Amino acid sequence: MPDSPLIRSLRSAVDAAPRDLPLRLHLAQLLLDAGHLDAAVGEVAVALSQAPADPAARALMARAMGGAAPAAAEAPAAAETPAAPPQPQSPRPAGFDWAAAEEEVEGVVPTRFVAPPAPGTPDAPRAPEAPLAADGSGDPGGASAWDVEAPEGLRLADVGGMQEVKDRLEAAFLAPMRNPELRRLYGKSLRGGLLLYGPPGCGKTFIARAVAGELGANFISVSISDVLDMWIGNSERNMHEVFATARRKAPCVVFLDELDALGAKRSRTQHGGLRNTVNQLLTELDGVGDVNEGVFVLAATNVPWDVDLALRRPGRLDRTLLVLPPDRPAREAILRYHLSQRPIASVDLGKLVKITDGFSGADLAHVCESAAESALLDSARTGSVRMIGMADLLAAAKAIRPSTEAWFATARNVAMFANDGGTYDDLLTYLRKNGKL
Structure with missing residues (x-):
């Protein structure tokens, strides 16, 4: 049966104001009166997810599920005993099959507060600090607070x-x-x-x-x-x-x-x-x-x-x-890796490797990033996408100063004047070989 114009209007209003509880319950009431039981249950379920203790929503759900609406039970008169103080009413209506209702709306309403969040989830409360284990590890159960990475395929x-x-x-x-x-x-x-x-x-x-x-x-x-x-x-x-x-x-x-x-x-x-x-x-x-x-x-x-x-x-x-700056084969491997997923054309990798002598791995990554940025900005200005070319990479390599130079300036003095016991002999050998002394 198609929805009436009023129901369609109310649906639009509820979509525009999903937190308006009275409006949603009014829509559910009209759906129930029109015989759209499943749609009515769905709307009431959403209302209950927003306000689980709302009496109007509970009563409407009870009616939709075929139970009796909540009603105040009449207390039996007893002349010989004094009246008991009024007791708070149970929020669950008498005679209503809540188990059946939960099965009916399962999957419509997300589970709320059924169980504590699992450890590690954003809403999980932090566990109290555990006492030290016998070995002093701070973990009686043998688990670890430190991230231990399993062996990988890296060689x-x-x-x-x-x-x-x-x-x-x-x-x-x-x-x-x-x-x-x-x-x-x-x-x-x-x-x-x-x-x-x-x-x-x-x-x-x-x-x-x-x-x-x-x-x-x-x-x-x-x-x-x-x-x-x-x-x-x-x-x-x-x-x-x-x-x-x-x-x-x-x-x-x-x-x-x-x-x-x-x-x-x-x-x-x-x-x-x-x-x-x-x-x-x-x-x-x-x-x-x-x-x-x-x-x-x-x-x-x-x-x-x-x-x-x-x-x-x-x-x-x-x-x-x-561990020195990457040599020629290492530079080629690093540059190839950082350019492999980028749109490049006519790149002379051998020439680029030659002019980046002394660059660290991080410097080489920065060269590729800068060249990609140059091509991207050029494409944005012209409105026509172009490839990353050798000119972009050469310009980036020329503009970037190797970050290793400052380190070698300091290490040179240490290797020359504080090389106690030959600790830095390998550094001295490299400096002499590359004319840095």
Whole structure:
């Protein structure tokens, strides 16, 4: 049966003012009187979702579902007993089958307050802080408050170029881990620490993830914001929980990002809490009270000369690896990756690779982004879409100054005048080879 003009008008009014409860109930009343039972139930269900305790909406739903409207029950007269004080009426009408009503409107009205939100959802209340477990991990049930990433398909082969870095990683770190028989023969413990240093934006974090993939190990990334806390003792506790989680999830790579912040020289640190955090990190690296078997510690920093010397003592982060700006094959791989999903035409990748010597990976990404922006703005001005050309990329490369230059200006002085024990010999070799001394 088609709707009457009045019902159609009311539908339009309800669509324009969906929160107007009396208007929606009036529409539901007319639908019910006209015999449109399903449509009436739907409108009343929406009204109840907005105002679950509204008596008019409840009464209309009861009528639509075939039950009796709410009515005040007459109290029986009793002359010999005093009248009882009036009791609040139940919001549910007597004789109404609520189970059947819920089945009828299921799927029309979203579930409201039936169960608490699942942990992790936006409306979920924060759980109270759990007491420390027996191992001090802060998690009696064995779950972890730290994000532990499962092994991914990322491998060192996915890192473009940088063959020298890969070879040194293989010799100093990966080969002993892949050969347990040889490791046992030579008494090599399944633990280790490696410090990656070099200019910013050159892929230290990416390499750390690739190492975790090579080992088939879990991965935990830690920065100072994850550990440092304003309350006394919490920073040290957080640092311990990181390593406790890694021991439970072994084999596991713990990646300490920006180590110069997490492990700054204590002689220069005025903040007592940060000094204690460095002390706790030293304790965890030594495995005092715990066994770090299967826990591999990788750290990255742009300023290794600001890292506390105790962290680089043998048995801790005693191996260092210089991660330099990407070489020619690496630059080609990076540029190809960043241009692969963009509309390009007549791009001479070899020429672009040649003129971007000394650029970091982040610089190369910025070149591609700037060239795309230039083509986009040009297309917007002319109203005709054009491809990204070699001229756009050359202009972007010319306008962008390599971000590594400032780093090498500082590192040069450190390598020349503060190279205690040959710590920066590999840096000196690179500077001499490239005429930067």
